Amino acid sequence: MARPEEQAAVSMVDTYSNFRDLEGSEMEGDAWIREYVNRSSPILVMAPHGGWIEPFTSELARAVAGNDLSFYTFQGLKPRGNDALHLTSHRFDEPLGISAARSAHWVVAIHGERTSDRAFVMVGGLWTGFRDRMNDALTEAGIRVEGPRTGLEGVNPKNICNLGRTGEGGQLEISEGLRRTLRTDPLELRAFVEVVRGVLAEMGQEGMGGGADGF
Numbered sequence: 001m002a003r004p005e006e007q008a009a010v011s012m013v014d015t016y017s018n019f020r021d022l023e024g025s026e027m028e029g030d031a032w033i034r035e036y037v038n039r040s041s042p043i044l045v046m047a048p049h050g051g052w053i054e055p056f057t058s059e060l061a062r063a064v065a066g067n068d069l070s071f072y073t074f075q076g077l078k079p080r081g082n083d084a085l086h087l088t089s090h091r092f093d094e095p096l097g098i099s100a101a102r103s104a105h106w107v108v109a110i111h112g113e114r115t116s117d118r119a120f121v122m123v124g125g126l127w128t129g130f131r132d133r134m135n136d137a138l139t140e141a142g143i144r145v146e147g148p149r150t151g152l153e154g155v156n157p158k159n160i161c162n163l164g165r166t167g168e169g170g171q172l173e174i175s176e177g178l179r180r181t182l183r184t185d186p187l188e189l190r191a192f193v194e195v196v197r198g199v200l201a202e203m204g205q206e207g208m209g210g211g212a213d214g215f
Contacts, residue, residue, distance in 0.1 A: 015084040019094045022085065031078050032085055036100045037071040043204050044070040044104035047111075048092050048160055051075025052082040054112030056179045061110045063193045069200070072100040089171075090156040101160055105207065106130070107169040108200065109161040112179055113152070119178035120144040123170070124154030126162045129206075130170040133199050141195045148173065166207075172196070 016022040026032055032051070045065040050058030053076040065071035074094055076082035087093070089109065101107045106127060113122065121143060123134045138145050148154070154161050154171030161169035174182075182189045 014086055014088055014091070016087065018091060019087060022087065026085060032074065032076055034074045034094060034096050035072065036096050037065070038100070038103065039065075039068060039070045041069045041204075042105040042207065043200055044072060044100055044107045044164065045200075046072040046097065046100065046107060046109050046160070048072075048074050048089065048094070048097060048109060049076075049086055049111060051077055051085075053085050054114065056183050057110050057112045057174070060174065060179070060182065060193075063189065064108070064110065064196050064200070066197065070100065070104060072097055089154065089160050090158040092160045097160060098163065101163040101169075102165070104164045105166055106203070107161045107164045109154070109159075109169065109171045111152075111171065111173045113173045113175045116175045117177040117180075118144070118175060119181055120146045120175045121178065122146050122148040122152055122173040122175075124148045124152060124161075124173065125159070125168070125170040126155055126157070127166075127168040127170045127203075130168075130199070130203055133203060134170065134172070134196070137195050137199050141191065143178075143192065143195065 045061045047057040047061035050073040058073040058075050061073055062071055074097060076085040121138055123131050123145060125131060135145050152173050157167065161171045182192055
């Protein structure tokens with residue numbers, strides 16, 4: 001997929017107040033697509049701002065999900081103006097995505113921080129065990145972790161990452177600089193995915209009382 005001509009805006013105010021308004025103005029299959037792969041796993045990995053809304057987040061979510069975790073993405077396809085397809089996470093009400101989230105015990109949402117050329121991750125969400133374990137694992141792997149900026153904490157109970165059955169989920173805000181590296185360096189991408197999947201394996205097994213098969 002070629003990169004759109006228009007660069008993403010640094011700041012963003014949602015064009016549409018909800019998915020119904022978006023769907024009424026933007027054609028599915030032309031402006032956007034959605035995808036859900038239900039693997040009946042306790043953890044759902046999702047990219048609600050995928051495609052050209054927050055570039056390379058769909059690809060990261062798919063890689064983290066692998067062949068065993070459920071996966072969802074909403075992707076912007078427009079040659080320009082994909083910011084219009086952004087629905088803030090606590091107002092993200094696309095029906096397939098909501099259904100996918102509510103079918104999982106935990107949701108981990110992958111987002112793209114849009115302002116920094118530095119390489120770092122901000123870990124958020126209401127799933128405190130995930131936050132603590134992920135911060136430690138990323139740091140041990142040499143990946144810089146920064147505290148979430150205001151508005152990127154992922155702690156609103158209505159945030160899509162917190163709509164799983166437990167009411168607690170995780171959120172990874174991955175900087176533009178780090179996503180650029182991961183997009184172009186397969187070894188760095190593999191290392192990053194292995195760290196994230198390792199934490200999810202531990203958390204999923206502990207949360208399911210050790211009874212989950214794999215996850």
